[in-house]
Amino acid sequence: MMVLTKKMIEIRSLLQTIGQSEALILPSIVVIGSQSSGKSSVLEAIVGHEFLPKGSNMVTRRPIELTLVNTPDSMAEYGEFPALGLGKITDFSSIQRTLTELNLAVPDTECVSDDPIQLTISSPHVPDLSLIDLPGYIQVVGQGQPLELKQKISDLCDKYIQAPNIILAISAADVDLANSTALRASRRVDPRGERTIGVVTKMDLVDPRRGYDILTDQKYPLRLGYVGVVCKAPQSVGLFKKGSANITSAIVKNEHAYFSAHPVEFGPENGLNTGTTTLRKKLMQVLEKTMASSLQHTSDAIHQELEEATYEFKVQYNDRPLSAESYLAESLDAFKHSFKAFAEDFGRPQVREILKDELDQRVLDLLAARYWNKPIEGLEAPVAEPSVLADLPKADADSLYWHRKLDASTSAITKLGIGRLATTVVANAIQANVDRLVTQSTFSHHPFARQTITEASSGILNERFYSTSDQVENCIKPFKFEIDVEDSEWARGRDNITRVLKRELVACESAHKVVEDSVGGRKKLKDVMNFVDRARKNEIQVDGNGTGGAGGFSAALIKKGQEAVFLRDRADIIKMRLMAVKSKQCASLKNKYYCPEVFLDVVASKLTQTAVLFLNVELLSEFYYNFPRELDTRLGRHLSDDEVQRFAREDPKVRAHLEVIRRKELLELVLEKMESLRALEGRDKRREAAG
């Protein structure tokens, strides 16, 4: 029973997936021969299909590692290129095309490459074999081919015909065997003829007597012998659709007809090896034997390789187990954990703070636009009507003017679109925090996961957006009509706006400092500001393009000066208003028209408070509940095994770690298989001895 070759071929393909090292390469049958010696015809007769590249222009440029897999339980015949991932190809002319393309991809200037093409053919009609087809030896270098091509081919073949490989040396009967390049090459590496099978093709082209002489020639005796074949398929076969019918039986029939027509030379009593069928059997037996004798060596090599992998695993990874799944699960857990910690820290008070900050800014803008409207736009002429700011201290509680002014300002805030604003601000804050958590997590090395998480959070936030902003808008609605303020609220508002104004003052002053530094010092800035001030008072003229005549300042400098003047004026106003807010007058709600800052702050606080209640329920709680579940779905259940693998391997460190483990596990598996094979071999041997 030829189980060994089959098993060993299985083992070989396992080993191929982890990248075979030299020591792990299992014995193969290497096919060598001159161009046109009939090498392809022999291989195709064994496979039963035309599948090799044909043509005169050096069509085999790369080694083809051909694995034949016998599939007794299935009628299907197909080929696969494991490295290309093209799937099963049942049309052999398509296999031929692919091989031709792969070969012709090697540029003419190089002509041969030692990068092998792997091809597996499965069929119930093929034996389990592993063959390597090499470029044919050439006698003369063709036009446009490199001069050293002859040597290159010969070197490539030499690399493959080393032990323990078996050499299938193809020679044509119509060429003197003494001139066979294949036999000469094999004699160099296998002088005692222990692992060479001589194949003599085109037996039909010579006189039967001459054929007999060739097969019995003892000049280079081979222990595995010579086999004479006629591999030319009869013409009628060519009429079949190319790539479909199996040609083995037609060839065998034709061949049989030839040899049995010459019983004197090729009859059984002469004991000569003839025919493709004989060759197939011989190949199987020889490979099986070679595999058996290489068992020990191979399992030693695998042992060694396994030890190295185990050592690497220990030293580099501390024996720490890891799988793509566990890596993903751990990363996800850690991320959810950090999210939970964030969620516990990001509640109503935090939302209130960011929302209030936003509204404070709006209040400041509003005050600047409606109350603090001292002319500040640089070089424009001063406004003719009296500044509101100048009259504000006289704001009379009964004056319609001041009533209207405060009412309009209040409704500008309440009708700001608080629903959308608040929802946007909070949703942005959540998204920014999620992004921050991702950056701090292991997912930062994984673009796919990063994107998935971002999509998960923005998905939930977008989904909640409209209903949340509607809800918020609805519940602040009463404030659009009436705002009741209590004394305690007023006191808090006063404290609060004092803080806000102080902060704004600091911001103004530091912005002023930045401008100062950018123009090169206080003195210089002062000069420019002086100029801007005077221009504003129409004391001097500024020409059309903004450059000052007498000042001689550049347009850019004047712009800086205007900026500084603006900041100075704003700081002055804020200082003044701070004093007003701190004054006794503003201590009481009664003077609210004189203290719009305090009143508007109270309004902003009320809006914030109410909005936060609903934001908390509609947005925060929903998000905190759904987000981890969404992550579980998108990064857990929804991912295929391949995606999980791809994910984990995005991180080079993780990939290396996984590689070592996979290598180790695979080698362990292979070793186990090898051990059981050896046990089987041992049993067979004992049986043989006993029988």
Ligand code: GDP
């Ligand atoms: P390769 O270049 O060594 O692969 O040779 P091929 O297999 O392409 O064969 C070269 C030529 O010899 C082709 O025209 C084949 O049809 C022909 N040929 C191959 N084997 C035989 C054979 O046994 N008998 C005859 N008469 N022709 C053969």
